Structure formats: structure tokens, C-alpha cells
Amino acid sequence: MKKKKLLGAVMASALLVSSLASCSGEVNYTADMAEYAYEDKAPSICEVYKDYFQVGSAINPRDLEEGTDRFNIINKQFNVFTLENDTKPETIHPSEDVYNFDSTDQLVEFGEKYDKTVRGHTLVWHSQCPDWFFYDDEGNQVTADVLVERMKEHITTIVSRYKGKIDTWDVCNEVVDDSYGLRLSNWLKIIGDYDGDGDNYDYIQIAFETAHEADPDARLIINDYSLEVNSNKTITMYNMLKQLLEEGVPIDGVGIQMHIDYETDVERMRDNIQLLAKLREIDPDFVIEVTELDLSCFTSYDNSTEKEITEEFTEQFDAKYCEVLNLLMDLSDEGILDTVVFWGYDDGSSWLNDFPVEGRTNYPLLIDRDLKFKSAYWDLMNLPRQREEEASAQE
């Protein structure tokens, strides 16, 4: 299936299923079904949500070793995958003449063999991007022309190699500043207002046009963090995308990373996402994807490294996950969203153990350090059924 058009397929299947009575909706999922997430008898979260959206995970090459516990988990639980680090510029293109395609090739082979959606993360980013892009051999900053050429070569080489195989690209990552306007990255500083038309969106526009030329069927996403909670960022993103879409730039959707915490205000998330969804007035096929979901046990103003996970806290944490997934199902019902990707699957491997506070122990995902299902997993497994039951009780 051409995944770009997935939204229509998910919607059609949702309509069909709701008219036939849901098949996922009959089972009551309980923790005694499987203790360890890799057990054969474990149920599957992507199966339970299939009428709403694909459910995915960021993974690493070790997860792709067939027959291992980690492979069994990811292959059963998820149907969309992003490499956590290996498709980033510093890994895939560390110097001008060197490309390392091995891990991305491995993901693509896995995707083809098991019919998974594959996401490419990410082509143009200020972070994990080697300096050679921006400097010449003498260490001087390159001109806009040189950087545009380097960027085009980078994008064309990678996207053409995976034409028809990587379904979705995070073409640009984190281009919006936390407080105002665009992030002052090397990309922006050097390329600037390249065509002299008065705006500085040019590097983004060229990146999307180049990716589209290399694979016209790939879904092209602009990805960023805090869009769901930082309304300044959301408005900046909205205004920029409105202009770019009106100009015909081939941007298919916005990726909301969704690195949230147990206190995140879900109603604000809804409002911010609804603003971005208004871009569908310009392009009715424009989509929202959730690309990096995790739920920190620390708020952004908490710098501690340890958290006591009490029963009460677990209840609050699980309830927040349910609130968020309910919002995402609402957005799916509205036809806005068809993809939800977690940023990893087990607490032990999460990037949030070291970020933003080094040495921190965090518990942001659905599977614990021993690869056992957490209570949040079981709560989320029952959510679609409960939602359907509530809906039919109201009829």
C-alpha cells in the first residue's frame, strides 16, 4: 500500500468496522495474559488500535536481530518504525564522500519482509549533523550556494536510494525556535532568504522540493517538539506552513514529537493540534502524525534524577497516557491523524534516562526495564473497547 494515502484506508476501515461492530473491541486485556512483552502469548497494541492509527516505535539495529526477545516485541507490538539515530546526518553521511547505509538498509529490509511502514528520520536538522556541511577545507563557512548544493545532494542520494521503500520522511526537524520565529540554525543562517522574496523559509522549501523530486510518492513531514504545548511555536509553524502550502511546496503533514510528562495539559494539546489541522483548509490531505511519543515521570521544572514510583503516581501516569490516547483517537475519528509512534518501547533504553538531566532514571514508556508490560500498557489495550462501549451506550 502506498502509505501516503494511508489516512483514507484507515478511515474506510474504521467506517466498515464501526458498521460491523469492532473485532478488537471484545477482549478484556489483563496483566495475566503475558508478563514479559516478548512472550508468544502477548497481545499486540498495534492490532488493538488498527481502526484508529498505526502504532510504532523508534528502534535501534539490535532490535532487528530476528529471534531475539527485542525483535519479538517490536515485530508484534508495532507496524511503523523509525530508527532512533541511524538515519540522522551524522550517522548516514558523516563526511562529504562517505555514506553509511547499513542500518537503514536493515530497517528497510525488515519493513519489506514484514509489511511495516518505515519512517526516515531525519534529512535536515541542526543537531546530530556533521560540521562538514557548513565549512570548507580551510574551516571557513560555506556560501549559501554551496550549502544548498550539499543539502540537495544529501537529500537526493538518500531519498532516491529508498524510493518506494521508506514511506515517510521527516524532511526537516525542529526548525521552529522555542520563543519566536525560526531557529537560528546554520541552515537558516547560511541559506537565509535565498530567492530574495522577503521570507527565510527557503532552505525548508528547497529541502521539501528536493525530497519530492527524489520520491514523489513518499509522505513528507515537517517534525518538531513542543508543538502540542507551546502555542508560540504552534502559531509560527502554522503561519509558515500556510504560506508554504499556498505556494505549493510539497509538505504532506506535520510531525508532533509529543515528548510530554505526567502533568501535560491535554486540552491545550487538543487546541494546538486543532490549529495545525486547520491547514487542511488549504490541503485537505494534510495530516498530523505523532512521531516521538513518551511520557516523562519528571516535569520540565524538575531537575531531580530519581523519582519514587508510588501506586498513586502510577495511577496518575496511567491516566495521563489514557487521556492522551483518547485525544489521539478523537483526532483519528476526525480524519486528522493516522500514525502514532512511541520514542522507544522499554524504560531502560529510553533517551529520557539521560536527557535533559544526566544520570536520571526515567520510566516514560509502556514496558519496564525487565521487558515486562507495565500497567499503562494494559490500560491502553482496553481503551478502544471502553471507548466503543461508551459510544454505544450513548446511542
Ligand code: XIL
Ligand atoms: C534522540 C535520541 O533518542 C538519542 O539517542 C540521541 O542521543 C539524541 O537524539 N527529538 C528528535 C530525536 O527528533 O531525534 C531525538 O532523539 C529526541 C528529540
